[in-house]
Amino acid sequence: MKKLMNEPVNYVDEVLDGMQLAHPRIFKVDGATGRVLRKPVLEPGRVGVVSGGGFGHLPMFAGYVGDGLLDACAVGDVFASPDMNPMLEAIRLADGGKGVLCIVGNYGGDKMNFAMACEFAEMEDIAVRQVLVTDDVASAPADQMNKRRGVAGMVYVMKIAGAAAAAGHDLAEVTSLAQRAADNCRSVGVALASCIVPQSGRPTFEIADDEIEIGMGIHGEPGVWRGKAKPADALAEELLTHLTGDLSLASGDRVSLLVNGLGATPVEELYILHRAARKILSEQGIDVAIARVGNYATSMEMAGASITLMKLDQQLETLLAAPATNPFWSV
Amino acid sequence: MKKLMNEPVNYVDEVLDGMQLAHPRIFKVDGATGRVLRKPVLEPGRVGVVSGGGFGHLPMFAGYVGDGLLDACAVGDVFASPDMNPMLEAIRLADGGKGVLCIVGNYGGDKMNFAMACEFAEMEDIAVRQVLVTDDVASAPADQMNKRRGVAGMVYVMKIAGAAAAAGHDLAEVTSLAQRAADNCRSVGVALASCIVPQSGRPTFEIADDEIEIGMGIHGEPGVWRGKAKPADALAEELLTHLTGDLSLASGDRVSLLVNGLGATPVEELYILHRAARKILSEQGIDVAIARVGNYATSMEMAGASITLMKLDQQLETLLAAPATNPFWSV
Missing domain, CATH: 3.40.50.10440 (Dihydroxyacetone kinase; domain 1)
Structure with missing residues (x-):
């Protein structure tokens, strides 16, 4: 550690x-x-x-x-x-x-x-x-x-x-x-590497150098699929499938899309994942009205990301866009 | 990778x-x-x-x-x-x-x-x-x-x-x-783990599990000291010594303090380092007028942090505090 x-x-x-x-x-x-x-x-x-x-x-x-x-x-x-x-x-x-x-x-x-x-x-x-x-x-x-x-x-x-x-x-x-x-919120995550709880000093879980785990929780709770790492475009497709069906999204819907880093993943990669998700949502006619990319809910040095969609109505969109004063919530 | x-x-x-x-x-x-x-x-x-x-x-x-x-x-x-x-x-x-x-x-x-x-x-x-x-x-x-x-x-x-x-x-x-x-700016960094350039696929440098390197550049340029990891308080003291002397800071000076993450380091740890630096500066009578903590200049998934001090005068302080519209520059 x-x-x-x-x-x-x-x-x-x-x-x-x-x-x-x-x-x-x-x-x-x-x-x-x-x-x-x-x-x-x-x-x-x-x-x-x-x-x-x-x-x-x-x-x-x-x-x-x-x-x-x-x-x-x-x-x-x-x-x-x-x-x-x-x-x-x-x-x-x-x-x-x-x-x-x-x-x-x-x-x-x-x-x-x-x-x-x-x-x-x-x-x-x-x-x-x-x-x-x-x-x-x-x-x-x-x-x-x-x-x-x-x-x-x-x-x-x-x-x-x-x-x-x-x-x-x-x-x-x-x-x-x-x-x-x-x-109206749905999320799913993918973990690439474990975090370490300070008082234990050991990784919370083990994962091979070429493996990822989809659906893992933010404390390392077991996910739904573990296998070889995939390109970001394929990964975004798989993650979004878990969300759009569950939210019953349809063409014309407006959403907010949050691509969240789990702690150790560079923001560069989050933007690549964001881009991949945008393309897929755009093809489905789903309009991303407000985007958020960055570390919002992490697990210390866990590597990976999560995607959250919130289906918007006019009132939710107005409230989401309202100003807030906080070091972690910028424009 | x-x-x-x-x-x-x-x-x-x-x-x-x-x-x-x-x-x-x-x-x-x-x-x-x-x-x-x-x-x-x-x-x-x-x-x-x-x-x-x-x-x-x-x-x-x-x-x-x-x-x-x-x-x-x-x-x-x-x-x-x-x-x-x-x-x-x-x-x-x-x-x-x-x-x-x-x-x-x-x-x-x-x-x-x-x-x-x-x-x-x-x-x-x-x-x-x-x-x-x-x-x-x-x-x-x-x-x-x-x-x-x-x-x-x-x-x-x-x-x-x-x-x-x-x-x-x-x-x-x-x-x-x-x-x-x-x-009026001085910085010094400490690296805990390497980044990986996408097209090379390999870590830019090797560093043992219990080692840190002080003074390493943001592309992995060699630092000035490599040795066993230290507690954050001792590390902050060592890093600040490099800065305060070089800036000729004296009691009563006002500074901005940036504790910057290199990419993979949890913001929790940046706040611990910030706290340590604050205590030391406070003991020296140096007033931190504006603090910044987070990932501002990174090397993808490099782990570690840097500390930057900018000595302030009234005009610099006013300009630094002026609003900006940017996802990475919040309150």
Whole structure:
């Protein structure tokens, strides 16, 4: 293992401290646990938006705190759900009297702990709602949506919810818009090389030098196909097939396309994959209204990429295009 | 070699095409050579700013085309200077009647070809100036500045020049400000793992699993020290020592600090390195007015990082903080 770090036990806290030092107008570490990242200035009088999850996926989750995105985020250890305390702290901090939406990835710990945090918040008279994100098509078939993991589609849900809250919608509306974003997102990934969890020091999985694995999760959960590496054009075709069918996309539909790097893959390759996906979608008459290319939901130094499609309607498109203030969400 | 690509011979062109497909309001591929990336809409009546260089360093060079940054950029093959034709095309495109500044990294091919392109441009009555960037302190001692390579400091020079041109300064002023940025930048890098040039298919250099190399160039040029990996805090101290002395920084100085990823290093680790650097600078009374953390000048999948300091005065700080419209330059 060769990482730019100090003691593995301090990995998460040092990263969070680095984030607030680098971007003091955007990020502030807070909470008795020290495991909440929040905006330094929270606006009362509008709906709060929070999320939370295991660490090692930056910018996901905590990196998306910012105006027009999350108000606060609970931070776990590497690949481990935060417990309910930072979640409850994040909810309390984000509450400006209009209630709080929690955006939850479909992982056992995150679900259970957010459910508990929400119960406690309600006892404190904070109105809370949850939206569960289940965008990873490789993790379960379409008729078992509730078993699908939340991956890069989380970012779209955060952006839509954050923009809806900033636009002044009430909790029911923000929740409904975030749910619509979640319902219209599908993702699938391909892994080329493993990451290394700092405290273990070993690759999470082994994969041969000429192999790729389609459908692998962002913690190295097994995928649906492993075999020889393919050219980017063929790979994009295979990945998109998993998405377009599941989303029932048809000619004339407008989508946002996110080609996401898993951490160690050069952005050059992401643009090649983006180009390949664009050609295929264009042939199907599907219009990519908003494109995103870069590292949005990673697994530290895992190599590979994921493709996410969000089917757009006019309202989702407007919210997605709304400005946000965040180092990881540029034009 | 395992890359998300198609035929290696099409690597550069497919990336550029992907960039213009993803960001059509920011990037347009142009030139008879197909090797110019430019803004789709160029504004006449102000100074043009161009750069150019070998490929495989995204966002450097071409990724920094955008309002408040470069107007056009010449693109070479991977790790190979563009020839003078795309450079001349970039200059012509960027000329809005007020002349063009070329920002040139100190590499033999880039220097020679920009010199030729500028001669031809002058024959066409385009006023041209050049600023040479030599920020890599590891590549030559301070008394041989003209032998130092241009690395991540290029980004600062592009940003200052682009902001100065957007603010309406004339060619002499834009050149003088860009030169001041270049004179006040120092960088040093540390490599953890090699990149692979697509057409060669092999790592550019070998480095053991527990070794790092300080001072290595962004094409794998030899560094100044190779040895066992160190904790991030110790590494930051060693890297900064190379910079602060060379820049004659003293307590009370204001700087911008860029912790740059070389391509495959997780942003988590960049924040740990940023935190370490901040602590050291803070102890020396040096104030980090503007921080940048992320992948700004890479070598595809090379692992590692570089640290750049730019000493600020009020005018440089204002220009650095000015808005820019670009997917790689966010808040």
